[in-house]
Amino acid sequence: MSKPTWFVAFLFVYALACRLMPYVLYQFGVSIDPSTTWYPWNFSPLLALSVFSGACLADRRWSYALPLGVMLASDFGIW
Secondary structure, eight states: OOHHHHHHHHHHHHHHHHHHHHHHHHHTTOOOOTTTOOOOTTOOTHHHHHHHHHHHOSOHHHHHHHHHHHHHHHHHHHO
């Protein structure tokens, strides 16, 4: 895998972590009050990373499979 491919893979792991963070914090008993705690609940860099992977990855199958894989993995994590 080339250097941009590793970079895109790292960014998708980051997107997965951002998407799962509220649920992981809740499972560890962290009390998150929206009035006192700032956390971008609806922030998910997945759309930007999907476009970025489409521009960086030469193989179209990977450009489609990586964002869908992150969504699938995060949905299983949320479930």
